[in-house]
Amino acid sequence: MNSISNSRRQFLIKSISAAAVIYIIPALSNKTLAAKPPSQKVSNKTRWAMHIDAAKCADGCTACVDACNEENGLYGFNRPKTDPQWIRKIKIKDINTDKVTTLPMLCQHCENPPCCDVCPTGASFRRIDGIVMVNQHTCIGCRYCMMACPFKARSFVHENLTQQLTTAPRGKGCVESCNFCVGRLDSGKEMTACEEACIKEGHHAISFGDLAKPLSRVNTSLKQSPSIKLRADLKLNQRVTYTGF
Amino acid sequence: MRSSLMSKLEINQKLFWFLLSILGLFILVGFFSAHIMEEEGHHITGMNNQIIWGLPHVFAVMLIIISSGVLNTATLSSVFDKTLFKPLAPLSALFAVAFLISGLLILVLDLGRPDRLVVAMTVYNFKSIFAWNIFLYSGFFAILVIYIWSMLDFTVKKHSKAVGTFAFIWRIVLTTGTGSIFGFLIAREAYATAILAPLFIVMSLLYGTAIYYLLYNLICKLNKKIISLEITQNFIKLLRIFLYINLYFLILYHLTNIYISKHIDYELFILFNGGIYTFLFWLGQILLGIIIPILVLSNKNMSISSLLVIVGGFIGIWVIIIGGQAYPLNMFPNHEIVESSFYDSGVYPYTPSLYEIALGLGSIALTLFIILAAIANLKFIPIDENKY
Amino acid sequence: MISVVRTILILAMIVPSISFSHDNQKHHEGKSKADDLNQCVEPTDVMRKKHFEFLYHQRDLTVIDGIRTKQHSLANCIDCHVSYDSNGIAIPINSEGQFCYTCHIETATKIDCFTCHATIPRYSKKSIYNKINKISMVSQIHSELNKDSHIKYHEQYIE
Numbered sequence: 001m002n003s004i005s006n007s008r009r010q011f012l013i014k015s016i017s018a019a020a021v022i023y024i025i026p027a028l029s030n031k032t033l034a035a036k037p038p039s040q041k042v043s044n045k046t047r048w049a050m051h052i053d054a055a056k057c058a059d060g061c062t063a064c065v066d067a068c069n070e071e072n073g074l075y076g077f078n079r080p081k082t083d084p085q086w087i088r089k090i091k092i093k094d095i096n097t098d099k100v101t102t103l104p105m106l107c108q109h110c111e112n113p114p115c116c117d118v119c120p121t122g123a124s125f126r127r128i129d130g131i132v133m134v135n136q137h138t139c140i141g142c143r144y145c146m147m148a149c150p151f152k153a154r155s156f157v158h159e160n161l162t163q164q165l166t167t168a169p170r171g172k173g174c175v176e177s178c179n180f181c182v183g184r185l186d187s188g189k190e191m192t193a194c195e196e197a198c199i200k201e202g203h204h205a206i207s208f209g210d211l212a213k214p215l216s217r218v219n220t221s222l223k224q225s226p227s228i229k230l231r232a233d234l235k236l237n238q239r240v241t242y243t244g245f
Numbered sequence: 246m247r248s249s250l251m252s253k254l255e256i257n258q259k260l261f262w263f264l265l266s267i268l269g270l271f272i273l274v275g276f277f278s279a280h281i282m283e284e285e286g287h288h289i290t291g292m293n294n295q296i297i298w299g300l301p302h303v304f305a306v307m308l309i310i311i312s313s314g315v316l317n318t319a320t321l322s323s324v325f326d327k328t329l330f331k332p333l334a335p336l337s338a339l340f341a342v343a344f345l346i347s348g349l350l351i352l353v354l355d356l357g358r359p360d361r362l363v364v365a366m367t368v369y370n371f372k373s374i375f376a377w378n379i380f381l382y383s384g385f386f387a388i389l390v391i392y393i394w395s396m397l398d399f400t401v402k403k404h405s406k407a408v409g410t411f412a413f414i415w416r417i418v419l420t421t422g423t424g425s426i427f428g429f430l431i432a433r434e435a436y437a438t439a440i441l442a443p444l445f446i447v448m449s450l451l452y453g454t455a456i457y458y459l460l461y462n463l464i465c466k467l468n469k470k471i472i473s474l475e476i477t478q479n480f481i482k483l484l485r486i487f488l489y490i491n492l493y494f495l496i497l498y499h500l501t502n503i504y505i506s507k508h509i510d511y512e513l514f515i516l517f518n519g520g521i522y523t524f525l526f527w528l529g530q531i532l533l534g535i536i537i538p539i540l541v542l543s544n545k546n547m548s549i550s551s552l553l554v555i556v557g558g559f560i561g562i563w564v565i566i567i568g569g570q571a572y573p574l575n576m577f578p579n580h581e582i583v584e585s586s587f588y589d590s591g592v593y594p595y596t597p598s599l600y601e602i603a604l605g606l607g608s609i610a611l612t613l614f615i616i617l618a619a620i621a622n623l624k625f626i627p628i629d630e631n632k633y
Numbered sequence: 634m635i636s637v638v639r640t641i642l643i644l645a646m647i648v649p650s651i652s653f654s655h656d657n658q659k660h661h662e663g664k665s666k667a668d669d670l671n672q673c674v675e676p677t678d679v680m681r682k683k684h685f686e687f688l689y690h691q692r693d694l695t696v697i698d699g700i701r702t703k704q705h706s707l708a709n710c711i712d713c714h715v716s717y718d719s720n721g722i723a724i725p726i727n728s729e730g731q732f733c734y735t736c737h738i739e740t741a742t743k744i745d746c747f748t749c750h751a752t753i754p755r756y757s758k759k760s761i762y763n764k765i766n767k768i769s770m771v772s773q774i775h776s777e778l779n780k781d782s783h784i785k786y787h788e789q790y791i792e
Binding site: 077079080081082084085088089090091092093094095096100102105114116117118119120121122123138139140141142143144146147148149150151152154155156157158159160172173174175230231233234245 | 283285286287288293294295297298356357358359361362364365368369370372373374375376379426429430431432433507570574575576577578579580581582583584585586587588589
Binding site: 036038039040041042125127129133135136137160161163164165166167169170171172173174182183185186187 | 692693696697698699700701702703708711748749750751754755
């Protein structure tokens with residue numbers, strides 16, 4: 001009897017520790033899951049997300065916007081109404097408390113994106129790892145997605161462009177928006193340009209990462225403070241969440 | 246009705262070519278401005294990242310719903326067996342084709358990448374109402390062509406009632422689709438209601454009836470005839486009914502939005518403090534487009550009433566499309582947007598550019614061009630002097 | 634009948650000029666890395682006929698599935714086929730007399746890749762090019778580039 005229960009106990013201990021080795025330890029570590037090799041498709045095991053702590057966002061700082069412009073080769077023509085903005089700073093005031101907050105506004109990467117629902121050609125699509133982006137090869141420039149977006153996250157390219165970056169192709173007649181620096185992510189760098197800039201400035205207002213990794217920066221940040229989704233009444237279930245206003 | 250009782254337009258050759266070349270000129274200017282828009286990009290237009298759809302879309306929606314509505318006359322004869330309207334039916338289908346072609350063309354020419362039309366026709370996302378509409382519009386075109394054929398060719402005439410009925414169902418679905426382009430946009434307070442679909446249907450019936458009468462009147466003038474009293478009286482009855490239904494749905498649409506408490510601010514904007522949009526709504530859409538036409542109709546003046554309906558209708562679509570976008574998005578409920586580089590607060594102004602106006606006028610010219618060329622060469626017009 | 638014969642004759646004259654517009658001569662000005670290599674990523678005749686199919690296939694894989702392999706990527710084509718002028722500065726690949734332009738003008742096929750895509754290599758740091766003066770030293774440009782850590786990231790990005 002005793003030996004049986006001993007062996008059962010040993011079996012349980014062994015299998016639990018095996019499970020720990022296989023599942024828990026890699027999940028706890030950020031580095032153990034190697035970056036996806038270039039030949040491999042992205043999968044839904046990765047779930048990119050961003051958390052923005054508006055309380056840490058500094059008034060007057062535009063580091064994230066500048067970094068985005070540089071990363072994606074965005075430039076204007078001194079025509080603010082038609083110039084593209086993938087990320088922008090907004091200052092809001094609470095009607096009831098008069099509390100003023102500044103925060104960066106960008107594509108919210110909805111899990112139920114209205115832009116993708118309305119796109120007639122499917123050019124506006126949600127990549128399986130959660131990035132909502134525009135396939136500019138099939139975008140016909142109807143701008144229905146811009147009509148459908150509740151966050152005004154998208155810009156239309158209103159003129160001929162030159163000097164595009166290899167990593168960020170973009171051109172006249174297509175709609176574009178934040179794509180979580182998809183080229184960076186595919187190369188294994190799990191950090192968007194805006195987050196990098198925000199950290200470099202010392203604000204740490206933007207935290208990006210993979211929701212599937214418990215220790216990713218976005219998960220750490222989400223644990224610290226309860227987050228809200230903008231226009232939660234629309235049930236779009238965005239991957240970009242906010243705190244602190 | 247046998248096709249021998251139909252005739253071509255009897256028009257002086259010189260006048261015909263003169264009219265055709267004037268229209269042709271407008272069409273060329275329209276194409277030319279579309280070309281410049283494509284070469285330069287949309288920054289030369291009045292449209293921008295705030296007012297995303299502009300005057301071209303107002304024209305396109307107007308033309309497409311007219312295309313559907315102008316088929317009323319054919320529907321009365323085929324579906325509701327009103328024999329009086331039977332000889333007027335082919336003309337009605339012709340108008341529908343002409344309006345559909347120009348409406349679609351203007352939509353295509355306004356695309357950011359009109360060169361990718363093939364992509365739009367081959368790659369579909371069936372969750373998109375736009376994608377459905379591509380089928381609805383091209384299907385409507387095919388049905389109309391078959392319908393015209395079935396009415397004009399004596400040998401297949403027996404099928405024309407069936408085709409006409411099918412066309413009737415199709416056009417109701419089509420206008421539902423057009424209304425749903427806006428009705429399913431949850432992002433904007435002006436649009437997020439399915440009532441836009443029936444509203445668009447009744448708008449199409451109203452404008453279609455008015456346009457049919459105006460164009461038929463014009464054709465009779467060119468033919469040196471006068472529309473018979475019987476026809477006019479029937480059209481007056483029809484127009485009056487549609488005017489009342491339109492008013493009803495318009496009130497219902499705004500009441501719905503008032504009832505949805507998160508849309509109340511938009512309603513206050515349109516109804517009371519929206520500046521130009523409030524002005525256009527009350528004076529254009531309501532007074533000019535509905536109230537005055539109803540009053541004028543009691544004087545039996547169908548032409549003036551129809552004209553006002555079209556002008557008021559155009560303004561109405563302007564209020565829906567432009568006004569709906571001019572009102573800022575409510576991204577942060579219970580918050581006021583104090584500062585933004587992307588025009589997130591306040592009402593956006595919109596002034597259409599000459600290119601957009603030229604594109605719109607070109608599309609109207611194209612409609613008339615198609616109609617004129619067709620009626621001068623094919624037997625579309627009834628010749629019974631007393632009745633029509 | 635005569636018109637049919639005439640059509641056939643005209644076609645017979647035109648068709649070869651379309652399908653055999655490539656000879657083995659170099660068409661573009663300047664010097665590119667590809668000039669020194671025997672073969673592209675596929676055998677030359679395959680590339681001539683099917684390069685667009687490869688690009689077309691790759692573009693969907695890249696955008697939709699995030700596959701970033703180097704072999705058939707447009708960025709890689711440009712890296713290798715772009716020419717450098719005598720100052721070692723990259724000449725846009727779609728400009729007159731250059732690799733893409735020359736053939737596509739000759740075969741009258743319009744491409745719109747470059748309304749959006751970059752026309753010069755991804756790591757065109759002018760400062761680096763300016764260090765090297767002679768076009769015969771293109772390979773040197775590339776070895777020079779590989780030292781730069783900034784480029785390491787980009788290289789890794791396409792590996």
